[in-house]
Amino acid sequence: MKISFRYALLAIPLAAVLGLSFATRPAYRDLNKNGKMDVYEDASKPVAARVNDLLSQMxxxxxxxxxxxxxxxxxxxxxxxxxxxxxxxxxxxxxxxxxxxxxxxxxxxxxxxxxxxxxxxxxxxxxxxxxxxxxxxxxxxxxxxxxxxxxxxxxxxxxxxxxxxxxxxxxxxxxxxxxxxxxxxxxxxxxxxxxxxxxxxxxxxxxxxxxxxxxxxxxxxxxxxxxxxxxxxxxxxxxxxxxxxxxxxxxxxxxxxxxxxxxxxxxxxxxxxxxxxxxxxxxxxxxxxxxxxxxxxxxxxxxxxxxxxxxxxxxxxxxxxxxxxxxxxxxxxxxxxxxxxxxxxxxxxxxxxxxxxxxxxxxxxxxxxxxxxxxxxxxxxxxxxxxxxxxxxxxxxxxxxxxxxxxxxxxxxxxxxxxxxxxxxxxxxxxxVGKDEFKKAGEAAQRRAITLLKNDAKTLPLSGKKKIFVQNIDKTVAAQYGEVVDTPEAAELAIIRLKTPWVPIETENFLAKMFHHGDLDFKGKEKDDILKLLNTVPTIVDIYLDRPAVIPEISAKAKALVANYGASDAALLDVIFGKAKPEGKLPFELPSSMEAVRNQKEDVPYDSKDPLYKFGFGLSYSK
Structure with missing residues (x-):
């Protein structure tokens, strides 16, 4: 007899659609010579045998x-x-x-x-x-x-x-x-x-x-x-x-x-x-x-x-x-x-x-x-x-x-x-999905991954309720850590979040425009505005590294420099204010210039000339 398999639930399918659970396991159906369905169990067979059975009917x-x-x-x-x-x-x-x-x-x-x-x-x-x-x-x-x-x-x-x-x-x-x-x-x-x-x-x-x-x-x-x-x-x-x-x-x-x-x-x-x-x-x-x-x-x-x-x-x-x-x-x-x-x-x-x-x-x-x-x-x-x-x-x-x-x-x-x-x-x-235990574990990992690259005079972790100027940070969140002021001049410290630069490709394909191609360094007015802030007030710089950023001038001027690989404002501020410790080490080097990037070999790791920060670099808070 040639078997025609049909997958089926022994329980009412609608109940499954509504999200109810079953103790009963599904079975296969055999269409017998009389055209009637005979349900029989097959799950005890080895996987290879079940595969061959079904493949032969396809x-x-x-x-x-x-x-x-x-x-x-x-x-x-x-x-x-x-x-x-x-x-x-x-x-x-x-x-x-x-x-x-x-x-x-x-x-x-x-x-x-x-x-x-x-x-x-x-x-x-x-x-x-x-x-x-x-x-x-x-x-x-x-x-x-x-x-x-x-x-x-x-x-x-x-x-x-x-x-x-x-x-x-x-x-x-x-x-x-x-x-x-x-x-x-x-x-x-x-x-x-x-x-x-x-x-x-x-x-x-x-x-x-x-x-x-x-x-x-x-x-x-x-x-x-x-x-x-x-x-x-x-x-x-x-x-x-x-x-x-x-x-x-x-x-x-x-x-x-x-x-x-x-x-x-x-x-x-x-x-x-x-x-x-x-x-x-x-x-x-x-x-x-x-x-x-x-x-x-x-x-x-x-x-x-x-x-x-x-x-x-x-x-x-x-x-x-x-x-x-x-x-x-x-x-x-x-x-x-x-x-x-x-x-x-x-x-x-x-x-x-x-x-x-x-x-x-x-x-x-x-x-x-x-x-x-x-x-x-x-x-x-x-x-x-x-x-x-x-x-x-x-x-x-x-x-x-x-x-x-x-x-x-x-x-x-x-x-x-x-x-x-x-x-x-x-x-x-x-x-x-998203139960508290899971979310807390993810949030803790965000904090652990943050990488401390520079910490002049042990600026971090911050303590006390300082007057802070923030940029690219939710002010409501920041207000839980310090007194948020409206101008750099009124602040004791600034905290700024940056993202690794990229240059959209010139194309009609909107997906191609969304890919982060191009140079890794800040340029023109964007760079000038960042450096102006850093020259105005002691500044803690955080940068999201979806690619290795080229930031020698920013690094030089920053009072402290940290990097993240996907972290909320709260995760970052917890680390800055000492509620959590940065444990990250760079998973790639940060090149010192775009010239160094262009001269490195595409298939070779950590090979750019005189990197700003080497692969594996990361500071920690002293005890």
Whole structure:
């Protein structure tokens, strides 16, 4: 008898949608010869057997749909009603369209509503998936949502606990804290149904101008490796199971060495460079991810220039994916491309070209074939499974090769327990996400990561109720620490918060304009105004380092200088006024000039001439 599997809950699905919990485990259905459903239990079988059972029942179209994951927009009330998109992600598709029309069952979210609406929406899409022919559950993925940051890739939401960025954990250097953070983030993700983390970043920040430095653990490979291992173990556990969140570690084989720091999300940068012949150094953090059994790997966009037999981007590159990742490292987890390698994205009147660097002349279908032949399993940010179907039917791609990738993707779903119960308890989610214990832990980490770079005459920590002038700080918050005055001249001290400078790229692509490219030093009137303040009143300067700032004049004039990697005003002021201690050490060097930045090698760590502050530098308060 040919079995047609159908995923189902034995309990009433509507109750699950409403967030009620069940003791009863779901089961498969067998359509018998009489056309009636016989429910039987199958969860006791080994995962490999369950994968093979289900794979044998899948049509080519269903297999192809599984090989794609795309971002979706959400309604604020968690419903699946089709509504026009608004805001930054208005161009994104909706979940029902991808599930119904494309037979996709991997989705990722960007902007999201509050906890209750997100959990409700998640249950709604699982209910919809349950009603499909085979009832394969949805795997929901997300970029980081826990960082106190304005970074475009930190999809923070106030409901989640808020922590420093990866750089902050590297600055603290505490593997146990990194694992604790990942475990807390895992619990919050699990509560709302996010089962795949599109992070951590194992890239090394060897090029200080790169806009994605803030997502890394800095420029030292060994420090990054320690943090990566702790991070993955915190999310996944020693063995991935129903309590874990799968990590998609990125961006193999290291996206840090970008020429002049320009990012290959966009057509103005297609190749990363290795002037220091240091390709292998960038593999060290990924080796730690493999040791922790990361569930998935994502390659980056750029071309590893002159490092392989053909100058094509990582996901199209068989030397990178098959020879290096699959064969040398024996990696058998899921490999998913970064987003948007196959089709152009149309955002209003702006066309964002597919990041098919090195293979731009190939058709969309030919790009799909080249990616699969390179050894990749899944296409990120794409919804074109029809190309896979056509390639198989035309004889250009074997269904056996498709089965290899689908088997890995199914295995991950089974390991996560999604076939046993994909639903979440909505009420419980609102109690777990952002609970006081988690928020306090995140706030404490923000404080610990703050790095004290200069402290003339032991200015810090401050004591007493001083007259302070503040800039870029909430005056209501500042008033809890000192007497806030309106002018520098009336103050005993000034406290100013700065951000590492950047220069918007001239382009019609609004996303490209949001990336922090360009020079790292303050210029013109902005610099003059800062120095004028520093010359007027003794000033404590705090700077947010999403990239290594070039601040020699500011450092020289500041009475005290601290750096943060995502911290609230209260976190900063607690450190300045001695309620908390700065523990951070720089996870990268701060160059002394832009000339030094331009002369350093993109693939080599801490190699700029006469850095202002060296990698690992950080003062502490004396007892």
């Amino acid at each position: 049509t080519l179209e269903e297999k192809a749909g599984m090989m794609f994951i795309n971002g979706v927009r959400l309604n604020d009330d968690g419903s699946l009603e089709e509504r026009p998109g608004t805001g930054m992600f208005a161009f994104a598709p909706t979940a029902p369209a991808l599930i119904r029309d494309k037979k996709m069952n991997h989705l990722n979210i960007w902007a999201a509503p509050g906890t209750k609406a997100l959990a409700t929406w998640y249950n709604n899409i699982q209910k919809m998936a349950e009603e499909s022919r085979l009832g394969i559950p949805i795997t929901l993925a997300s970029d980081p949502r826990h960082y106190f940051s304005n970074n475009i890739f930190a999809m923070s939401a106030e409901t989640f606990s808020q922590w420093p960025e990866q750089l902050g954990f590297a600055a603290i250097g505490d593997e146990a804290l990194t694992r604790k953070f990942a475990d807390i983030a895992r619990q919050e993700y699990l509560a709302v149904g996010i089962r795949e983390a599109l992070h951590p970043m194992a890239d090394l920040a060897t090029e200080p101008r790169w806009p994605r430095v803030s997502g890394t653990f800095g420029e030292d490979a060994n420090l990054s490796a320690k943090m990566i291992k702790a991070y993955v173990l915190g999310f996944q556990g020693a063995t991935l199971d129903k309590n874990g969140v799968a990590c998609m570690t990125k961006h193999f084989s290291g996206g840090g060495p970008q020429k002049e720091g320009l990012d290959p999300h966009f057509e103005f940068q297609k190749g990363q460079v290795y002037p220091g012949n240091n390709f292998n150094y960038h593999l060290i953090p990924f080796e730690a991810a493999f040791a922790a059994k990361t569930a998935a790997i994502m390659p980056y966009y750029g071309v590893p220039t002159d490092q392989t037999s053909e100058n094509v981007a990582f996901s199209f590159n068989k030397d990178i994916i098959t020879k290096l990742l699959r064969e040398k490292y024996k990696y058998d987890g899921v490999v998913c491309t970064d987003w948007g390698l196959i089709t152009d994205a149309k955002m209003g009147n702006v066309v964002w070209p597919a990041r098919a660097w090195g293979v731009e002349k190939l058709s969309e279908k030919e790009r799909v074939l080249k990616v699969i032949n390179a050894g990749v399993d899944q296409f990120g940010g794409e919804s074109v499974p029809d190309y896979v179907v056509a390639l198989v039917k035309e004889g250009q791609l074997s269904e056996k090769r498709v089965d290899e990738s689908v088997r890995r993707l199914l295995r991950q779903k089974f390991e996560l327990g999604l076939f046993d119960n994909p639903y979440v308890d909505v009420d419980k989610a609102t109690q777990i």
